[in-house]
Amino acid sequence: MKITPLYKKNLLIGAGVLVLIILFTQKKKIIKIYKGMLNDTQKNFVKKIKPFAFSIGNKIGVPPLFILAQICLESGYGKSSLTNIYNNFGGIKARPGEPFISLLTTECKGNVCSKVNQNFRKFDTISQGLEAQAKIYQNKNFKQYLNRTADPIQYATLLQSGKLKYATAPNYVTNIKNVLETIKDI
Numbered sequence: 666m667k668i669t670p671l672y673k674k675n676l677l678i679g680a681g682v683l684v685l686i687i688l689f690t691q692k693k694k695i696i697k698i699y700k701g702m703l704n705d706t707q708k709n710f711v712k713k714i715k716p717f718a719f720s721i722g723n724k725i726g727v728p729p730l731f732i733l734a735q736i737c738l739e740s741g742y743g744k745s746s747l748t749n750i751y752n753n754f755g756g757i758k759a760r761p762g763e764p765f766i767s768l769l770t771t772e773c774k775g776n777v778c779s780k781v782n783q784n785f786r787k788f789d790t791i792s793q794g795l796e797a798q799a800k801i802y803q804n805k806n807f808k809q810y811l812n813r814t815a816d817p818i819q820y821a822t823l824l825q826s827g828k829l830k831y832a833t834a835p836n837y838v839t840n841i842k843n844v845l846e847t848i849k850d851i
Contacts, residue, residue: 703742703847710743711851714754717791721799727810731817732798734844751787752794755801759786773833807831818842 703711714736722729739756740748747753751766759765765784772781788794802811810823821841824831834840 703851707742707744708851710740711737711848714743715851717795721795725799725803726812727799727802728815728817728820730845730848731820731841733848734817734821734841736798737848738840738844747785748794751785752791753785753788753797754791754794755798757786757794757797757801759784763787771834773835776835778834801831817845 711733715733718733718736719729721727722732736748736754737743739745740754743749747756747766747768756770764787766787767782767784769780770783770785771778772783773779786797788797801807806827806829807824810820813823814820818838818841821831821838825837831837
């Protein structure tokens, strides 16, 4: 059998299509594996916080799934001692005179991230911690984004669009997208 240029071309096109099909299939598997990475404790944390996130979000005009994703991201799905012991769900910094705990955290300026000690606010109850989180979205720096969108990713993008950014992590919106992918079916 003689291999003609047309035959080679068709063979390459067929191989290219096969590679695309394999990549697409693998991407679905990777996403399923990624979504399945939450253990029962983490899933239970999401289920526990979800009603609070929806109540607060609907009350103040922030997409509830954004609030849920932000809490999961900040707390490591409830693993953080800041969340478990001190009811601080958003990495809220303490002001002078407020009860605090000093913890090591990562802060970024531009694309340079470093470990620093920060004084984080301590709260007596889950409700107090979540109410304080809600106040951040309503403060003078972020209130213009309230009731602007129901899309959690678009809301995260808005929070990062102003002169003062909500988060210091340069990949914050991508992180929120990844968390949303893990919690969307819980």
